[in-house]
Amino acid sequence: xxxxxxxxxxxxxxxxxxxxxxxxxxxxxxxxxxxxxxxxxxxxxxxxxxxxxxxxxxxxxxxxxxxxxxxxxxxxxxxxxxxxxxxxxxxxxxxxxxxxxxxxxxxxxxxxxxxxxxxxxxxxxxxxxxxxxxxxxxxxxxxxxxxxxxxxxxxxxxxxxxxxxxxxxxxxxxxxxxxxxxxxxxxxxxxxxxxxxxxxxxxxxxxxxxxxxxxxxxxxxxxxxxxxxxxxxxxxxxxxxxxxxxxxxxxxxxxxxxxxxxxxxxxxxxxxxxxxxxxxxxxxxxxxxxxxxxxxxxxxxxxxxxxxxxxxxxxxxxxxxxxxxxxxxxxxxxxxxxxxxxxxxxxxxxxxxxxxxxxxxxxxxxxxxxxxxxxxxxxxxxxxxxxxxxxxxxxxxxxxxxxxxxxxxxxxxxxxxxxxxxxxxxxxxxxxxxxxxxxxxxxxxxxxxxxxxxxxxxxxxxxxxxxxxxxxxxxxxxxxxxxxxxxxxxxxxxxxxxxxxxxxxxxxxxxxxxxxxxxxxxxxxxxx
Numbered sequence: 001x002x003x004x005x006x007x008x009x010x011x012x013x014x015x016x017x018x019x020x021x022x023x024x025x026x027x028x029x030x031x032x033x034x035x036x037x038x039x040x041x042x043x044x045x046x047x048x049x050x051x052x053x054x055x056x057x058x059x060x061x062x063x064x065x066x067x068x069x070x071x072x073x074x075x076x077x078x079x080x081x082x083x084x085x086x087x088x089x090x091x092x093x094x095x096x097x098x099x100x101x102x103x104x105x106x107x108x109x110x111x112x113x114x115x116x117x118x119x120x121x122x123x124x125x126x127x128x129x130x131x132x133x134x135x136x137x138x139x140x141x142x143x144x145x146x147x148x149x150x151x152x153x154x155x156x157x158x159x160x161x162x163x164x165x166x167x168x169x170x171x172x173x174x175x176x177x178x179x180x181x182x183x184x185x186x187x188x189x190x191x192x193x194x195x196x197x198x199x200x201x202x203x204x205x206x207x208x209x210x211x212x213x214x215x216x217x218x219x220x221x222x223x224x225x226x227x228x229x230x231x232x233x234x235x236x237x238x239x240x241x242x243x244x245x246x247x248x249x250x251x252x253x254x255x256x257x258x259x260x261x262x263x264x265x266x267x268x269x270x271x272x273x274x275x276x277x278x279x280x281x282x283x284x285x286x287x288x289x290x291x292x293x294x295x296x297x298x299x300x301x302x303x304x305x306x307x308x309x310x311x312x313x314x315x316x317x318x319x320x321x322x323x324x325x326x327x328x329x330x331x332x333x334x335x336x337x338x339x340x341x342x343x344x345x346x347x348x349x350x351x352x353x354x355x356x357x358x359x360x361x362x363x364x365x366x367x368x369x370x371x372x373x374x375x376x377x378x379x380x381x382x383x384x385x386x387x388x389x390x391x392x393x394x395x396x397x398x399x400x401x402x403x404x405x406x407x408x409x410x411x412x413x414x415x416x417x418x419x420x421x422x423x424x425x426x427x428x429x430x431x432x433x434x435x436x437x438x439x440x441x442x443x444x445x446x447x448x449x450x451x452x453x454x455x456x457x458x459x460x461x462x463x464x465x466x467x468x469x470x471x472x473x474x475x476x477x478x479x480x481x482x483x484x485x486x487x488x489x490x491x492x493x494x495x496x497x498x499x500x501x502x503x504x505x506x507x508x509x510x511x512x513x514x515x516x517x518x519x520x521x522x523x524x525x526x527x528x
Contacts, residue, residue: 152453
């Protein structure tokens with residue numbers, strides 16, 4: 001047997017084994033907790049820690065580096081403070097705070113770190129690591145907004161249209177219907193999902209009661225909207241750091257769909273609560289405070305978040321060179337995707353000149369202002385047409401809608417200005433009387449029930465009746481009744497000659513004649 005052993009073979013095997021030996025020593029950089037405050041810890045020893053790096057404590061709780069000082073590191077906790085004690089050891093992970101994103105998240109309720117909260121087991125399918133903080137796409141990788149994002153709400157799609165890739169602010173006092181508009185917009189994307197061209201939706205709930213979030217999820221599930229929706233929840237009972245990070249997690253999930261050539265919509269409900277959470281964290285970290293005790297970089301907090309909403313250029317060779325691309329997406333980028341943002345801001349007593357409202361108004365591409373008085377009068381959605389604006393969406397509006405509703409916004413604003421005259425009961429000249437009468441009827445036409453979004457072709461047909469004065473001989477109280485009967489007639493008898501052309505943006509003489517004939521027929525019946 002010994003005769004068969006070759007010395008050259010033995011030396012080759014030994015060489016191979018020696019080459020495979022790992023002589024490098026791996027070190028974990030470990031620090032010690034010096035001080036624990038409300039949701040914030042100071043750590044000694046992590047000399048090489050980086051901003052936004054994820055840290056792990058000895059009991060498994062995680063934190064994120066926020067302050068880098070000469071002799072210590074300030075970190076925010078992603079768990080409850082009472083579970084961390086002074087003297088605990090802390091380990092650097094070497095990772096920037098990220099969330100693992102994939103199509104398996106659709107239909108799920110998760111926390112800002114991607115962990116499921118709905119008790120439906122682990123999230124399945126392929127996952128891609130997306131950083132919570134990421135630079136927005138540079139100008140060269142964007143293209144102008146040119147595709148509409150239909151909300152299904154007549155008042156918005158006609159007067160304040162939103163395009164894919166836009167940032168449109170929903171602003172108003174509490175209980176004025178801000179969340180209702182966002183939820184209706186998500187529900188309205190069901191038609192796109194069924195056609196195979198979905199707009200994936202991310203609803204980020206910040207600082208809300210758990211029961212409120214559960215109610216929203218239940219509504220979305222009943223309406224079949226959870227099939228294409230992810231809900232990110234950082235409830236009022238969660239640490240301030242999680243409430244601060246939740247919108248960034250929503251943006252990261254939206255960017256995954258945007259950068260893979262698909263369309264996404266993210267609703268931040270609401271950024272006022274995120275600002276309060278960030279203020280809390282900043283004050284405990286002893287950062288200097290400014291106006292309304294907010295830290296000086298509160299504007300930057302919201303601008304860097306909202307700047308990530310974009311319409312990506314539809315040229316593959318340019319899109320794949322996008323700046324600041326995560327490693328997980330390299331080779332998977334597709335051009336032509338978009339991320340639309342609907343941030344929500346709560347005002348106090350209608351004061352839009354407070355610090356956070358003015359910040360976010362200046363960052364976004366327009367705002368929809370909801371008013372308490374209109375809401376209480378039964379005008380819902382309670383949109384103040386005078387100060388609501390869309391600075392982008394008009395170029396993405398359906399052509400037929402542009403033709404019909406072109407003057408609607410200015411007509412309604414004029415009506416609101418003249419409305420006060422009606423209270424005096426004095427004789428009005430015919431032009432003023434006509435403007436007020438038309439405004440009252442259009443206001444009734446624009447009223448819409450919650451969770452009942454309307455297809456764009458039906459909106460155009462209904463608004464044509466209002467803007468062209470087809471309701472002038474009808475009492476304002478009968479307008480809603482007229483609308484129901486008119487739509488029923490169109491759906492049953494005029495799908496091919498009215499609704500289908502309008503859906504394609506065609507408004508020609510034949511379509512107009514058919515709409516006018518239907519309106520005359522219904523108006524004649526309701527007047528008799």
